[in-house]
Amino acid sequence: MYKLARGFTLIELLVVISIIGILATLVSANLNSARSRARDAARKSDIRSIATALRLYYNDKNTYPVDGYFDSLWGSSWTDSGVTYMSKLPGDPLTSQTHKYEVGTDGNSYILSACLENASDTQGVSAAAAPYDAWCPTTKWMFQIEQ
Template sequence: MMKFLNRSNKKGFTLIELLVVIAIIGILASVVLASLNSARKKGRDARRIADIKQIQLASELYFDANNSYPPTATWETAISDGGFMTSVPKDPLTAVSYKYILVSATDYRLGAILEDNANPALDSDADGTTTGFDGSGVDCVAAGTPATELCYDVRP
């Protein structure tokens, strides 16, 4: 009987082993999520740039038909109702309209706020500044410094 009581049939994991495994899984999950978040930012930025190019093309079609670019207050409806674009895209994260200002009948500024200030597209954009629009700014409106530039902007 004594032999039976001393016999230990230990099956399963100890609490420390389980905690170590959970900690490792947590660390791996945080690394994967951080990488995924960076990829999502880059994907949204790529979409913003593509949207800006589509809007720019629609604006050129509008110009060809009307001999001027769309007015600031109604630029989205002018492009979509005129049949130049079925619907004007909005920012993929915030669903807010892109920045647009008509400078003159033959000049405008169109911008999108990117999430990654290291995006190489920021080096080749227009960086145009007019009243109410600063293409080198962090929000396309306020002036910014090159290290914090987030406004990708184009002009005709």
């Protein structure tokens, strides 16, 4: 009488391991895409929050802060004349890069920008032209609020 072999053959094990590897790769790729979209959503939310604080500042001072005003404030509190406009000026959630702030020559307008990871974001604009191409070198795509 023959005894039935128990267990799996080497081929069966290799097939199962290959399938698990392929599934893990697909899930990992989808997670990375979701993470980059989440970071882009955080960037856009941060820009909108800064824009709200800029409007409050403008209401108090009748002008927007000058270029370079935020250079030393990113990541810290934005307080001016005893008024706190933001408890923490947010920077990029992934890198140490800061958002870009430019004020108009008359002090009554500004452009606030953040580099995006997802170049197909429908709310983004091209950053392929100077001076933004050096500032957003990876995707050449950014989110802007202009006032």
